[in-house]
Amino acid sequence: MIKALLLALSLGCLTSAMGQLKTTVKCPEFYVDVLNGTVNGQKPNYGRAEIKDKFPCSAVAMDESQDKCGGGVFLKEKDLYFYTKRHYIEIGPKFTGKYSIPVMGTKRGSLFKTLGNPKIKDELWDAYDAQYGTLILYYDVKGPAGKVKRILMSTESTDTIQLCE
Secondary structure, three states, rough: HHHHHHHHHHHHHHHHHHHHHOOOOOOOOEEEEEEOOOOEEEEOOOOOHHHHHHHHOEEEOOOOOOOOOEEEEEEHHHHHEEEOOOOEEEEEEOOOOEEOOOOOOEEEOHHHHOOOOOOOOOOOEEEEEEEEEEEEEEOOOOOOEEEEEEEEOOOOOOOOOOOOO
16 A cells, blocks of 8 residues: 555656656757748748747747737847748848858948849849849948848839838
């Protein structure tokens, strides 16, 4: 009888100890394919649920009513933002993933062989036609002049894209 009671008590302690173990969700390494307009295979026109499932680590999904820009999936500590209603991905200067083409920090005009001429030029940015839609490169005008500081990839054309300011 005492052996059975000790066995039950031991199993109870063991089960409660196992219930306390929690795994931390690890983010996958990030890879930006600039020519295909994807981050880890996720395109700008994918839905919030699909993107959030791909990046379970600290991704915050917001619907249209929660965000002035129409909602999306935001990985702020990675400086990576998916605007799902507006169909574009924004990559900021603190992003530490890998690129198919080294774009971030590149001098303006040095990507001509890879990207060609921009369709639209501005003092602060260039917009390129891409096979998936539009690639926009924003340049730093305060720091190292003329270097890429932000990247936008969209499945929309330059005529239909709606950026959030």
